[in-house]
Amino acid sequence: MDLSRTYQRRKLMLLTKLSVAVGLAGVALAANAVTYTPGTYTEKVNGHNAAFTVKVTVSKNKIEKIEYPDNLETIGVGKVALDKLSKKIIDRQSLGVDNVTGATITSFALKGAVKKALEQAKVSKADMAKLMKNSEKYTALPAEIKTNVVVVGGGGSGLASAIAAQQAGAKVIVLEKLGILGGSTNVSEGALNAADPQRQGKQGIEDSIQKHYEQTMKGGHNIGNPDLVHYLTDHALESVHWLESIGVKFKDEVGTATGALWQRSHYPATPSGNTYIRSFEKYIAAHGNDMKVYTDMDAVSLIQDKAGRVIGVVAKDNHTGKTTKFMADKGVILATGGFGANVALRQKVNTGVFKDYDLGKGIGCTNFNKSAQGSGIIMGEKVGAHVIGMSDIQVHPCGTPGTGLMEMVRTSGRNRLFINKEGNRFVNEGAPRDVLAKAIFAQPGSTYYVLVNHLRYPSLDWVDANGAKMKDMIDLGRVVSAPTLDELAKKLNMPAANLKKAVEDYNGVVAGTYKDPLGFVANNKADKQMTEGPWYACQKVPTVHHTMGGLEINTKAQVLDANGKVIPGLYAAGETTGGIHGSNRLGGNAIADIMTFGRDAGTHAAKGN
Template sequence: MTRTNQTTTLVNGMSRRTFVKGAAVLGIWGGLASFGLSGCAPRTHAEQLANSAPWKAGTYTAEVTGHNAPYTMTVTFTDDAITAIDTTANQESLGVGYDALQALQQQVLDNQTINVDTITGATLSSLSLQNGLEDCAKQAGAFEELEEVPAPAKPAVDATYDTDVCVIGGGGAGLAAAIAAVQEGANVIVLEKCGITGGSTNVSEGALNAVDPERQEPQGIEDSIPTFFETTMKGGHNTNNPELVHFLTDNALDSVHWLESLGVEFKDECGSATGSLGERSHYPATPSGNTYIRSFQEFIANNGDAITLMNDMQAKELITDETGAVVGVKALYNETDDVTVNCKAVIIATGGFGGNVEYRQSVNNGVWKEVVLDESIGCTNIKPCAQGEGLALAEGAGAELICLSDIQLHPCGTPGTGLMEDIRTSGRNRIFVNTDGKRFVNEGAERDVLCKNIFAQPDGTYWIVVNTLRYPDPDEPDANGSTINNMLALGHIVAADTVEDLASQMGVDAANLQASIDAYNAVVDGGTDEFGFVADNTADAQMTEGPWYACRKVPTVHHTMGGIRVNVESEACDADGNPIPGLYAAGECTGGIHGENRLGGNAIADCMTFGRNAGTNAADYAAAA
C-alpha cells in the first residue's frame, strides 16, 4: 500500500497539514478542510489602501445573534489592518458554529477582508460573524476598503487520487470507519460534502448505549447483554434484523473502550437517553457528541500519512469495474471541480434522509403513515445533512434499500425548525404537559409512544417543564452548551419564580400545572401514576422550588432507520443478500438494525460499532484485492 508524506505547521492553534503524493499537493485543514487558507485576490488589501485615508485605530464592539444565542464580538484595527477578532463570548455548538467562527476569523486575518463565505453546515453562525465584521469595520472607517477585497479562494485540488479505502461521509460513523481502516493498515481518503466535519454527531447529546458492569453495578443497575438485545428488539417492534442487533449489543462496550483508547472520557455513571428503555447510556465527560469528533480529528492530525480528510466534496457516483465490484468514487469539489478517487473499497456513511422532505414523504407508508411529514414537521439534522445521497449511490451500484418507511420522530423538536435546542427532553426531573397544563404521557416511554401522544394533544404540541434541579445556575452551560439566560435572550423559553407565574407565561391553567407537578412528585416519593411513569431513586428528585422554566416542543424527524441492506460484516448487499464486492456501509444510511423505532442512545452505539466493523473489513478486503 502506498503511503503519503506529511509536513505539519500550526496556525493560530490549528493544525494545517500538507499531503504529498508524487507531484500532487493538497492543502487541508484538519476538521475544517479547505477553510482558513489564503487565496489569490484580484486586488490586494495593500492596493485598496494605496489611495485611502487611515482607519480609526482601536477595538470596536458589535452585538450579534448567533445560532444558539446573542453574543458580543470585538474587532481590533490599526490604521491599516485588522489585527484581532474576539468571539469567545459565543455559545455556538462545538464542531459546528464554534468551529466555523474560528476558521472564518483566521480567513479574515490572513486575507484582510470582511468578505468571507458562509461555511456549509454553519450558515447562521457564519452570518453572525459577517454582520459583526461589517458593523465594526464601519465604526473604524474601514468598511469601504475592506468590502472591495474579495473573499479568499478555496484551495485547489487534484483531479485524481489513489488510495486503499474511500469513505463517503465525515460524520461519526464515517470517521469511526476511517480510523478503524487506518488501524488495520489501510490508506484512507474521507469525502465530506459540508465545510464542517462531524455531521449530526456534532449536535447529538452523545449518548452511547452499552452494557457496562464496571459503571452500572456501583449504581445498582441490573443489566445484561441479553436484556439489551431484548429491549432493542422490543423497541423496534421486533422488526429488526436479530443478527445485526446481536452484533450491536455484543460489541457496544468494545466501542466504548475503543473510544477511550482514542482519548474520549466518559462520565463515571450511566444515564438514560430519551426513549432508551434502560440506564445504559454513556455520556462524554465534555458536552455533546462533538467530543467524539474532536478525538477523531486529533487522530487524523496525528496520522496524516495514512488518512486525508477532504471537505466540500460531494460524492456523485460510484465507479464499478467489469465484474460489478466498486473501485472508486466520482465527486464534485466546491460544486465546480470534478474529482475521481480510485480505491479498492468504498464505505458509505452519509447519514439518513430525514432532511429530504420529498423523499421521506414518498416512503412514509409505515409507522407514521397517518402523519404528513411535510415542511411543517422539521428535522433535527443540521442542514444540508440527511438528504439520502448515500442511498442513491448504493442503489446505483446494485445494493438493495430496505425498511425505508421506518422513520423515527423525536419529541424534542423546536417549533418552526425541528432542531433539538434549548431544554432537552433527555435526563430526569422534568414533566411534559399539554396546553391545558396537564401531564399526558409517561415521560420515560419510547419515542414513538411519546410522539403519538403529543400528536393527540391540542395543536400537536406540549411544554417541557423543569426547575432549579436541572438548572441551578442560569449562566452555567448545560450538557449541550446552552444556558438559561441565553435561551431567555433568544425568547425560546419562559421563566418564573412561582408555578402560578410560570403557568401565566405559558398560557396554561395554574391549578392543572400544579397538579401535574404534584403527581410527578408523588411518584418520585414512591407512588404510582396513571401513565406508568417509574422514578429512578438515584436520579429523580421532587420538583418543589423555583426558579421554574418551560419550553414549547413538537415532534420532529430525528432518525431514518431504513437504508442500505447490510450483513453482519457491514457489506452492502443486493436483494438476494449477496454482498456488492468492495462496498460497505455504516451508520444511519443502513437499514435493519433498529426496526420501526430506535432506542435513544443506540444511534451512537450503531455508528461506532458498525463504523469500526466496516472500516476493519474494508481494509482487509483492500489488502487482499
C-alpha cells in the same frame, strides 16, 4: 489545525507561491495596505441561534483580532465557522472569503459584523473595495486519486470507520460535502448506550447485554435484524473503550437518553457529540501520512469494475465544480447519515409508524439540511444494494417550534415532565419515542412544555450537556421560569390546579404512593421528587429525527444486494444503513451503532474482506 483540503499538491503550490510572496511581501503590503483608525470596534449581529457581539481590533494597517465573546452558536458548527472564518480574515487581511458550507448563517453574520466594525474604523471606500475583493483561490484536484479505503461522509460513522481502517493498516481518504466535519453526530447529545458493569455497577444499576438486546428489539417493534442487533449490543461497550483509547472522556455516571428505556447512556464529559468529532480530528491530524480529509467534496456516484466490485467514488469539489475519481483498492464505505431532511423522500416512503401523520414541510427536522439527504442510500441503490426499513421514520419529542431543531432544554434524562397547554401530564415520560411523539400530536396545538426544576438546572449559569445555560435560554425567551408552580401556571396561561396535580402525581410515583394511569414507573436511579422551584418550562413540538431504513448490511458491514449477496468492495455504517433499529430506535442507540458498525466497516474494508 485545519484538516480541510489537506492534499499535498495544493500544499506544494502554496509553498512555491509563498516563497515568491515572502520576497515581495514588503512591497505588496505597502501597495495593498488598508488604513484604519486604530482601536477596538464592537457590533451586535444576529447569529444562527441568537444575537452576539463581534469585537474587531485594528492597528493602523492591520486587522489584529476578531472576538465573539458572548456567541451562543452551536458547538462544532457555528463556533467552528467563527474560528475558521476569523482566522482566514486575519491571515489574508480580507473580507472576500467564502462562507463555511453548513454554517452559512453564522458565516454571513460574522463577515457582516466585521465589515461594519471596519466601517466604524473609518475605512475609505477604496480600501473597503480592496477588503471585499474575493481572496479565495482554489486549485482543481487531479482527475484521479488512489488510496486503499475511501469513506464517504465525515460524520461520526465515517470518521470512526476511517480511523478503524487506518488502525488496520490502510491508507484512507474521507470525503465530506460540508465545510465542517461531524454531521448529525456533531450536534447530537452524544448519548451512547452500552451495558457497562463498571459504571452501572457503581450506580447500582442492574443491566446486561441481553437486556440491551431485548429492549432494542422490542423498542423497534421486533422487526430489527437479530444478528445486527446482537452485534450492536455485544460490541457497544468495546466502542466506549475504543473511544476512550483515542482520547474521548466519558462521565463517570451513565444517564438515560429520551426513549432509551434503560439507564445505560454514556455521555461525553464535555458538551455534546462534538466531543467525539474533536477527538477524531486530533487522531486524523496526528496520522496525516495515512489519512486525508477532503471537505466541501460532494460524492455523487460509485465506480464499479467489470466484475461489479466497487472500486471508487466520483466526487464533485464544491469550490471548483470539478470532479475527481477517488479510487479504492480495498473498499468504499458509505457513511452519509440518514435522509430526515429530504422532505420528498420521507413523504414518499412514510408508510410505517408515522403513516397517519404528515411528515411534509409542515414539520421540522433535527438534522443538517444539506447532509441528511440520503445520498449514500441513493448511490448504493444504483449499484444494486438492497434497501430496507425505509418506511419507518423517527419523530422526536424535542423539537423547537418553528424549526424542529433540537435546542434549549432537552427531553433526555429524567426529572422532567411533559405538560400540555392545559397543565396536564398526558404520557408516560419514560415511553419509547414513537409513543411520546404520537401522544404530543394528540395534544391541543400538537405541542407541550417540558417542565424541569433546579434538579436539572442547579443554577442559572450551570452548563448543561449541550453547552447551554438556563440564563441564556430565559433571556432568549425560549424558557419561561417562575419560583412557584402557581406563578408558572399564570405565565403559561394554564390552570394552576392542573399543573400542581401533574407534579404531585409524578412525585407520588417516585415516592411509591401513586400508580400512574399513564404508566410512568420510577425505575431509574436518577428519579427524584420535584418539589421546589425555580421551575422552568420550555415549549416543544414533534420533529423528524432519525431514519431507521437504509442499506442492508451484514455483521461485517458489507452491503448486500436483493439476493442477500455481498456487493464486493462496498461497506456501510451509521444512519445510512437499515435493519438495526427496527421501526423505532432507542435513544442512545444511534451513537452506539455508528461507533460499533463504523469500526466494523473500517476494519473489514481495510482487509478487503
